[in-house]
Amino acid sequence: MKRPLANFLGLAPAYVIMLFLMIIPLFIVFYVSLMSSDPYGGFKPIFSLDSYIQIFFAEDWDGVMQLDLQYLWIIVRTLTLSTIAVVLCLLLSFPVAYYISRQPNNRKALWLFFVTLPFWVSMVVRVYAWIIILADDGVLESGLRMTGLVGDIDSMLYTNGAMLVGMIYSYIPLMILPIYASIEKLDGNLIEAANDLYASRIKTLFTVIVPLCKPGMVAGAILVFVPCLGTILEPVLLGGGKKLMLGNLIYTQFTTARNWSFGSSLAIVLLCLVVLILLVNARRASQTQMGGA
């Protein structure tokens, strides 16, 4: 029995919300990015590409456009730090996911629970905790000094490293879960077969296990990379607010700088980066599907 009216009424609220609070606002952002900025805040409804040009060029004191790398540098930093965070997450997550998959069946759920538990704690609190650990005379420094192995160390807070630690800490469970799922699907006989054919453990790891877990690793990489690109808290609290990332730059345009057009164009740049990643992944996924069939 078809009930078109019931179907329509069931989906309508979700559609209305997504249309009015997601799709239309995104088009408004695109529209604002193409308008000229208003020195008094907001934007003026006059078409202009200035906000995109501003990403690359700055106007001199005598009105000549000069190549200006400061914003480009922020975009490069965002991409670099996010990539490093993904790679480090991968390196740490794989052994952890593998180790958990080797635990007795009745214990696995508990292990996974402990992986996700910190996720329940407020993000602001989790990032804040690293300030106490990394600060001058903080927990880590005093701990290291107590071992006597190191003497005086430079401040660890307000560095790129501190931001990386915060980003990895915030998002690593998103990497472990998909990798764990793909290891669980792995046929253990393949590992034994590799061993029977005299492959060393290391060789088995890199030629059998890792390739078969690639889908999980790719999924995890995307789940970590996308929020890293738009992150705000880590650069402000652990980076000292001087090493801005794209998220902070956008945020500033809508708060203190009050340049909505420029902020919108940056938001569009970020959105394009994310869409690009999702498209490349979709293409790769469909290719491997065809190759495997």
Next chain:
Amino acid sequence: MFKTLDVKKYPGFGWITGFFFLFMYLPIIVVIAYSFNENKIVSIWSGFSFKWYESAIHNQGLIQATKVSISVALIAMTLSTLIALAAAMVLVRGKGVKYRELSETFINLPLMLPEIVFSVAILILFSQMGLQHGMTKLVLAHTAFCIPFAFLPIRARLQGMDSNIEAAASDLYAGPWTTFRLITLPMILPGVFAGAVLAFIISMDDFITSNMLGGGGATTLPVYIFSLVRQGVSPEINAISTLIIGISLLIGVPYWIVSNRKKEAN
């Protein structure tokens, strides 16, 4: 002896896992431990004390922010769970629904969009609409991005449920609404519960959007804590954080027990 011969075992992975769990729990333990520090300077331990908890629970800003956060989270949770439940019923059970996959992508849109982009978009929208009321803005925005978190567990539960039971109910002349009320809803209740808890937590934890839309008397808990942290580290923040950690665990642990029991029952 046989254990060392296990070819699936990788020595060293255990150590890495140990390091990982230290990495995950050290910050939480440090915050909890230092919240009992009597000294005003966070990094110097000078004795055990509850005094920061006392000043925390009398902090008016904190109480106000907690009220705002809980109200917004409760309303956003209710709305997003109802909307997600209706959508999941149609997308999993509805017959003759067109564009099923496209609709799911549409509903899960907030998961793919970087939050800063969403927050900026919605800020411009609300300001163009002239919407001033802080709580309304927060509720609308939170409802939108909570929908997929409520939707996914409900959908999973519906997909795992035997639809013959509902067919049997309608054979026995139960109308669609009666079937839903007496058969479907009780059976998918764990999924609805899981979705609602996730939506609540996501709303409570949100920082970026709430910070962007805040003001007008609508400062949420994460935004308030952030403003405290920016003024400098203090033992009171540790006490507040410990309270939040405790409450998160109070929600997280039962959530895990319920969702785990559900899996075992299947």
